[in-house]
Amino acid sequence: MKYFSKIYLVLIFGILYIPILTLILFSFNSANSTALFEGFSLRWYVELFNSPDTFEALRNTLILAVLSSLIATVIGTAAAEGIYKMRSKLLKGAITSVTNVPMMNPDIVTGMSMMLFFVAVAAILGVTYEDMGFFAMLIAHVTFCLPYVILSVLPRINELGDSLSEAALDLGCTPMQAFFKVKLPNIMPGVLSGMVMAFTMSLDDFVISYFVGSSNFQTLPLLIYSMTKKKVTPDMYALSTLIVVTIFILLIISNIKSGKKVDNSKKAGARK
Amino acid sequence: MAKLIELKGISKSFDGEKVLDSIDFYIRDGEFVTLLGPSGCGKTTMLRIIGGFETADEGSLYFDGAEISEVPAHKRHINTVFQKYALFPHLNVYENIAFPLRLKKVPEEDIKTKVAEMLSMVKLSGFENKSVSTLSGGQQQRVAIARALISHPKVILLDEPLGALDLKLRKDMQSELKSIQQAIGITFVYVTHDQEEALSMSDTIAVISEGEIQQIGTPTDIYNEPKNAFVADFIGESNIVDGIMLEDNRVKFSGHIFDCVDGGFDKNEPVDVVVRPEDVDVVPTDKGMLTGMVTSVTFKGVHYEIIVDIRGFKWMIQSTDYVAPEATIGLYIEPDAIHIMKKSKYSGMFGDYSSFSDEMDRLSDADTAEEF
Numbered sequence: 001m002k003y004f005s006k007i008y009l010v011l012i013f014g015i016l017y018i019p020i021l022t023l024i025l026f027s028f029n030s031a032n033s034t035a036l037f038e039g040f041s042l043r044w045y046v047e048l049f050n051s052p053d054t055f056e057a058l059r060n061t062l063i064l065a066v067l068s069s070l071i072a073t074v075i076g077t078a079a080a081e082g083i084y085k086m087r088s089k090l091l092k093g094a095i096t097s098v099t100n101v102p103m104m105n106p107d108i109v110t111g112m113s114m115m116l117f118f119v120a121v122a123a124i125l126g127v128t129y130e131d132m133g134f135f136a137m138l139i140a141h142v143t144f145c146l147p148y149v150i151l152s153v154l155p156r157i158n159e160l161g162d163s164l165s166e167a168a169l170d171l172g173c174t175p176m177q178a179f180f181k182v183k184l185p186n187i188m189p190g191v192l193s194g195m196v197m198a199f200t201m202s203l204d205d206f207v208i209s210y211f212v213g214s215s216n217f218q219t220l221p222l223l224i225y226s227m228t229k230k231k232v233t234p235d236m237y238a239l240s241t242l243i244v245v246t247i248f249i250l251l252i253i254s255n256i257k258s259g260k261k262v263d264n265s266k267k268a269g270a271r272k
Numbered sequence: 273m274a275k276l277i278e279l280k281g282i283s284k285s286f287d288g289e290k291v292l293d294s295i296d297f298y299i300r301d302g303e304f305v306t307l308l309g310p311s312g313c314g315k316t317t318m319l320r321i322i323g324g325f326e327t328a329d330e331g332s333l334y335f336d337g338a339e340i341s342e343v344p345a346h347k348r349h350i351n352t353v354f355q356k357y358a359l360f361p362h363l364n365v366y367e368n369i370a371f372p373l374r375l376k377k378v379p380e381e382d383i384k385t386k387v388a389e390m391l392s393m394v395k396l397s398g399f400e401n402k403s404v405s406t407l408s409g410g411q412q413q414r415v416a417i418a419r420a421l422i423s424h425p426k427v428i429l430l431d432e433p434l435g436a437l438d439l440k441l442r443k444d445m446q447s448e449l450k451s452i453q454q455a456i457g458i459t460f461v462y463v464t465h466d467q468e469e470a471l472s473m474s475d476t477i478a479v480i481s482e483g484e485i486q487q488i489g490t491p492t493d494i495y496n497e498p499k500n501a502f503v504a505d506f507i508g509e510s511n512i513v514d515g516i517m518l519e520d521n522r523v524k525f526s527g528h529i530f531d532c533v534d535g536g537f538d539k540n541e542p543v544d545v546v547v548r549p550e551d552v553d554v555v556p557t558d559k560g561m562l563t564g565m566v567t568s569v570t571f572k573g574v575h576y577e578i579i580v581d582i583r584g585f586k587w588m589i590q591s592t593d594y595v596a597p598e599a600t601i602g603l604y605i606e607p608d609a610i611h612i613m614k615k616s617k618y619s620g621m622f623g624d625y626s627s628f629s630d631e632m633d634r635l636s637d638a639d640t641a642e643e644f
Contacts, residue, residue: 166325167358169345171372171419178346185362 020244027237044238051235057223058239061203064134064219068141069198075142076149076198077191081179083150084157096154103147111211114140118212133217140212141205145198152197156190157183189257196254200247276301276426276459277322281331284317291317293483294331299427299461299476304453306462306470309480310506315463318480319429322461323352336426351420352429356436357412359404365391365415366400372423390418393452410441417452427459434469446473467507471495479503481618500613504546505622511552511587512623515545515612523612526582528561530605534612544613546623549590551609554578560602569597579625586626 030041048054079099086092102110118136122129129136164186168178184191206221213222220243224236278298284291291314299305307315320326321333324345332341340348351372359368367374369390373383391397394414404412413433420428433449434442450473453460464470470477471491479486479494479502487499498504501512515525520535525545537543557563564582571577575590580601587603595601 163354163356163358164360166345167352167354167360168371169325170323170350170352172346172375172423174346175344177375182360182362186360 023237024241024244026234027241029234029237032234044234047233048235048238053218054220054223054235054239057218057220060217061220064137064141065199065202068138068145068202069195071138071142072145072149072198073191073195076146076194077153077184077187079146080150080153080157081183083154096150099150100147102144103151107144107205107207108211110144111140111208114143114208115211130214130216133214136212136214137209137217137219140208141202144205144208145201148197148201149191149194152194153187153190156187160186193254196250200250203243274301275299275334276303276336277461278334279318279322279331280334282318282321282328282333283330284314284321284326284328286317291483292321292328295483295485297478297485297488299459301426302457302459304450304460304462304473304475306464306474306477307480308464308467308470308477308506310465313480314483315465315480316431319352319431319461319463322427323350323429324348349425350427350429351423351425352431353413353416353420353433355431355433357416359412359415359419361403361405363404364400365396365402365404365407368404368415369418369422371419376423386422387418390422393421393455394418395448409436410445413437413445417449421452421456421458425458427461430460430462432464433462434464434466442469449473471507479506481506497611498546498613500616500618501544501546501620501622502616502618504544504611504613505618509549509588509590510623511547511549511625513545513547513585514620515543517541517543517612521607523610526562526585530561530610531607532610532612533608534610537612537614542615544615544619544623546611546613547587547605547609549577549588550575551605552587552589552591553604553606554589554591554593554595555602555604557600557602560604562603562605563600564603566595566597566599566601569595586624588625 025037027044028040028042029037030043031038083092083095083099086095114136118132118139119129122132160183164182165178168182169175173181204221206225209219209222210225213219218226220239224232224239227233227236275298279295282292282295282297295318297318307318309315317326321328324340324343328341332339334340335348335350360371363371366387369387370383373386378386387400388397391399394417396411396414396418399407399411399415404415407415416433430449434445437445446469449460462470462473471494474491476488477491477494478488481502487494487503489497494503494507498507498510504510504512513525515523517523517537517540518529519539520537521532523530523532523534523543523545562582564580564587566578567581567586568579569576572590575592576594578589578591578595580587580589580603582603589603
């Protein structure tokens with residue numbers, strides 16, 4: 001039984017990580033082959049940084065992810081605070097469910113509906129669809145990132161309750177000051193983790209971007225997909241490796257941070 | 273002393289349930305006022321209305337002669353010490369106390385001296401850089417008090433501030449709070465369900481039950497001259513028996529006619545008679561005005577608590593002399609130990625110790641900690 005559980009564990013992690021490790025390995029392959037590893041080289045990394053298309057796609061992806069996660073964080077935090085302040089329980093529940101819909105909805109449906117929407121908007125404004133490229137994409141990404149921010153901020157606000165805000169008001173804060181000086185610092189962990197989640201969501205979205213995107217605004221996932229129709233070159237392995245490593249580092253940082261938080265609250269709890 | 277805060281006809285309901293019923297009340301400048309009542313009586317709601325965290329459904333609130341019913345909390349010169357302290361966990365002790373001054377853009381130099389002053393007043397000098405989450409309950413309470421006092425408000429409101437502390441610490445903090453109040457002369461409005469706390473600290477006590485003020489007075493007034501059975505029972509221990517006021521200074525209860533010092537009732541008016549347990553003397557049966565059988569004796573340290581059955585009514589008596597259970601004893605009551613009250617809606621609900629037990633007392637104390 002003991003052995004079985006160990007074997008099971010190895011199997012699971014093997015299935016999860018061997019493909020990724022293979023990808024990383026082949027990104028360092030000196031030959032243009034996906035089957036044979038012929039020696040270590042950084043050739044594909046050099047090629048990656050010399051390819052203007054890839055570089056532009058990477059830039060687009062990052063700009064989009066940063067902007068959409070920032071905007072979604074601001075709107076989402078405000079929305080969470082608004083939902084918390086609602087008096088009617090019925091309305092509160094209804095709004096919470098409505099904001100969750102884009103998360104539950106299949107991406108393909110969200111993507112198609114957004115495309116239809118932006119086509120209509122373009123027609124009304126009298127511009128071509130291509131003109132709206134970036135903004136359409138930004139709006140779409142903010143929309144599907146929003147629920148993740150609300151989902152991560154709302155429990156924090158609920159947990160915090162009214163007492164600190166009331167104390168701030170009592171000591172002379174305007175409601176605005178009370179929010180920014182007292183409430184926001186205390187819900188910051190939720191806000192930050194919402195932002196990180198939104199950032200990664202936006203970074204690797206393919207389905208919705210595929211529908212909404214236009215030819216003059218390529219993101220990385222779209223570029224990689226378009227390459228698969230021809231042949232995936234190992235510089236894409238290099239790119240994927242970089243993305244995996246970045247996400248891995250982000251994860252470690254956020255885990256260390258939240259680990260510290262838990263530690264602190266444990267200490268405080270023990271003293272009581 | 274001038275009226276500083278005045279409530280006129282304040283009513284408030286939550287979900288159709290009346291919590292405060294047309295309260296008329298005023299607080300004088302520099303007073304230590306306690307709102308005393310059991311859990312759910314509306315005392316905290318009253319405090320929250322004064323602080324600006326709730327708005328009254330009806331009535332108006334005056335501060336220093338001006339109506340402030342519609343003034344939001346942050347514009348009132350009233351600060352609050354909350355039941356759960358509500359210190360800001362993201363700031364250290366120094367920044368918590370400096371918070372109100374920073375809002376007013378007070379120069380850093382002044383902030384420094386004022387915070388130091390406050391810290392020494394609450395005996396926390398040297399704690400400046402500590403995180404508030406590492407402080408004990410009593411220390412957090414002191415920080416909360418310092419934070420409320422630093423901008424010199426005219427009034428501070430205290431919502432059961434000692435509720436979470438243990439008994440010894442609570443006693444220390446009581447006298448400390450009282451001396452702070454006397455030293456700086458700021459009006460304190462204090463909410464508690466602990467009658468001992470109220471008696472030992474207050475200049476004026478308002479006893480509240482079911483959203484109505486039952487009695488307002490000094491601690492001695494409230495203890496010695498309770499207005500009705502609720503007040504008599506809630507403040508201290510009381511034997512409350514039915515009596516008939518034969519004429520001024522003559523009252524009949526438990527089958528005996530007593531001399532007393534109260535008057536102003538109708539001839540033969542039914543009344544409630546209050547006798548405090550410590551005012552009853554145990555004497556031999558032939559010298560007693562009343563006789564009864566001892567049903568239980570409990571040692572309480574300073575005295576014995578004796579329950580005596582007199583004509584089916586259980587009396588509580590506190591005596592330093594031991595008497596044996598099942599013994600028949602006589603009771604002697606001085607005329608000025610008898611307090612006569614008009615009949616009220618609380619008559620007959622309190623003051624009989626037949627169902628009395630220590631355990632029930634403790635249980636109901638635990639309940640009151642859940643004040644909203």
